[in-house]
Amino acid sequence: MYGGGNTFEAIKAEGLEEEDARKMAEFEGRIAQGEKIEPDDWMPRLYRQQLIRMIEQHAHSEIIGALPEGTWITRAPGFRRKLALMAKVQDEVGHAQLLYSAAETLGKSREEMLTDLINGKSKYSNVFNYPTYTWADSCIISWLIDAGAIVNQMANSKGSYGPYCRALERICAEEAFHLKYGHDSVVYMATGSSIQRQMVQEALNRWWSQIMTFFGPSDKLSVHTETLMRWKVKMASNDECRQQYLDMYVPKILELGLTIPDPLLKKNEDTGQWEYTEPDWDEFRRVINGDGPCNAERLGVRRMAEERGAWVRLALKNPTAKYVRPLA
Amino acid sequence: MKEEAIKDLLYKIADDQLILGHRNSEWTGLGPILEEDIAFSSMAQDKIGHSLAFYTLLHELGEAEPDLLAFSRSATQFHNSQFTELPNGEFDYSLIRHFLYDNAEAIRFEKLSHSGYEPIAKVATKLKGEIKYHVLHANTWIRNLGSSTEEAISRLQNSLNSLMPYALGMFELSVYEQVLIDTGIYAGEEAIKEEWLTRIQQVLASTELTMPDIPSQTPMLGGRYGTHTKHLQPLLNEMAEVIKIDPTAEW
Numbered sequence: 001m002y003g004g005g006n007t008f009e010a011i012k013a014e015g016l017e018e019e020d021a022r023k024m025a026e027f028e029g030r031i032a033q034g035e036k037i038e039p040d041d042w043m044p045r046l047y048r049q050q051l052i053r054m055i056e057q058h059a060h061s062e063i064i065g066a067l068p069e070g071t072w073i074t075r076a077p078g079f080r081r082k083l084a085l086m087a088k089v090q091d092e093v094g095h096a097q098l099l100y101s102a103a104e105t106l107g108k109s110r111e112e113m114l115t116d117l118i119n120g121k122s123k124y125s126n127v128f129n130y131p132t133y134t135w136a137d138s139c140i141i142s143w144l145i146d147a148g149a150i151v152n153q154m155a156n157s158k159g160s161y162g163p164y165c166r167a168l169e170r171i172c173a174e175e176a177f178h179l180k181y182g183h184d185s186v187v188y189m190a191t192g193s194s195i196q197r198q199m200v201q202e203a204l205n206r207w208w209s210q211i212m213t214f215f216g217p218s219d220k221l222s223v224h225t226e227t228l229m230r231w232k233v234k235m236a237s238n239d240e241c242r243q244q245y246l247d248m249y250v251p252k253i254l255e256l257g258l259t260i261p262d263p264l265l266k267k268n269e270d271t272g273q274w275e276y277t278e279p280d281w282d283e284f285r286r287v288i289n290g291d292g293p294c295n296a297e298r299l300g301v302r303r304m305a306e307e308r309g310a311w312v313r314l315a316l317k318n319p320t321a322k323y324v325r326p327l328a
Numbered sequence: 329m330k331e332e333a334i335k336d337l338l339y340k341i342a343d344d345q346l347i348l349g350h351r352n353s354e355w356t357g358l359g360p361i362l363e364e365d366i367a368f369s370s371m372a373q374d375k376i377g378h379s380l381a382f383y384t385l386l387h388e389l390g391e392a393e394p395d396l397l398a399f400s401r402s403a404t405q406f407h408n409s410q411f412t413e414l415p416n417g418e419f420d421y422s423l424i425r426h427f428l429y430d431n432a433e434a435i436r437f438e439k440l441s442h443s444g445y446e447p448i449a450k451v452a453t454k455l456k457g458e459i460k461y462h463v464l465h466a467n468t469w470i471r472n473l474g475s476s477t478e479e480a481i482s483r484l485q486n487s488l489n490s491l492m493p494y495a496l497g498m499f500e501l502s503v504y505e506q507v508l509i510d511t512g513i514y515a516g517e518e519a520i521k522e523e524w525l526t527r528i529q530q531v532l533a534s535t536e537l538t539m540p541d542i543p544s545q546t547p548m549l550g551g552r553y554g555t556h557t558k559h560l561q562p563l564l565n566e567m568a569e570v571i572k573i574d575p576t577a578e579w
Binding site for chain 2: 063066067070072073074075076077078079081082083086087089090093094096097100134135185188189192193195196199301304305308309310311312313314315316
């Protein structure tokens, strides 16, 4: 799961004129040649800041995303699903661990990042501010949200920052299994009893608008990102990702006999582009800024976990140990 | 008689693992550090996977399918010790339970790997390697936290004191105890308990924690015979919540 990190906030390309022009040219030259930037290499302040923000938000999305899915582990129907879902959610927490380490190489500690998450200073993928009402919601997430994350993360794994790319390659390999699990669980319901078919259709109806907003606001609405594209921080535009996703998954959803709750959705054969009802971006902005059905609950649970675990972290502290940046 | 004894043994092992696995899985997303979140999830997967292996042996002896055994019995039909069904509490409570439980489980599986009933011996031989890591994890944490801050030591000591009577309930004797021992199928609970006391004492001795006085404890018994705390039935209801929506469907 759960990328989309660079789409949550507007980017301000400020302070670039203060950077050393010779170093900047060398830096951009390396990226243009397809080289990776490593933690000890020179990099513009904006590059560092954007990457920290993006990787950190990606990591937060992994641990927050573990909550709406994790709540179904104890209720999963049967051993096969239970074991698979446990392994899947565990992977997501493992991804957070990898990503926090990747972000730490840029100079922000895991503690600082988690504090910013709890304080609401740092965002996470907006889709997790919505509830999972039934088992079918968790199956739809495992299939169709994870699928979105793969589209996004495959693109980002070709980016320029070495530690993030390497983390993403490992993450994508695991995500491929999540997708199989999610697809399989949706197939069973969509081809199962009438109760199951109804459950999964209702879940798709609930999640479709979240799926459509997953890649972030339309390119028409989002601020220009050329600098980040040139630096290979952002590898594809929001709309490019969304179009690619619709190409890949609309046929798979329809093949299962499910109905997509958007009467306007169709591929324009002349332009090769999908046309759809524009998602409610006002709602998107309202929810990402805190006013969604589950924002308070998600952060509340995270805060509780942090507070209840404080004595453990304190007890583990070795006063003579020095902070060591993780290996890149 | 012998087959009934084997089934009784399989049920108590499988049920312990399923219920504790369920509790471990409740730590998902809530651990004090990410690494522990992941560790408890790993152990939960192992425990639930192990329970499946033992329910499968039961199925081979003519009992229902594993999914039915796990998801459709009521609390009075479960043979797990009450120890495993208690709610997780805080991390100290879960950690002490993990330490007390897995040290016993490791001994049980070492003995079962030599069982005269070959299907059990095979499964136990395969799984004991995984349990070794659970013990390593528990003992490392007890050693670390058990000689750290005042708060950690006092929390662990309180949990140890309150959980010990329940832990002793793991060794509740079966009505088939002697049959199992005489036929070489199982070493028996007393033998396991003796070795367990030695092993946990060794770990505790390397910390600032004190072993509770064992002779003065009243073990919490009854679990092996279907008597449970008020916590088990809600746990089972939760486990069956989805499957019950349409019990004949394939999920």
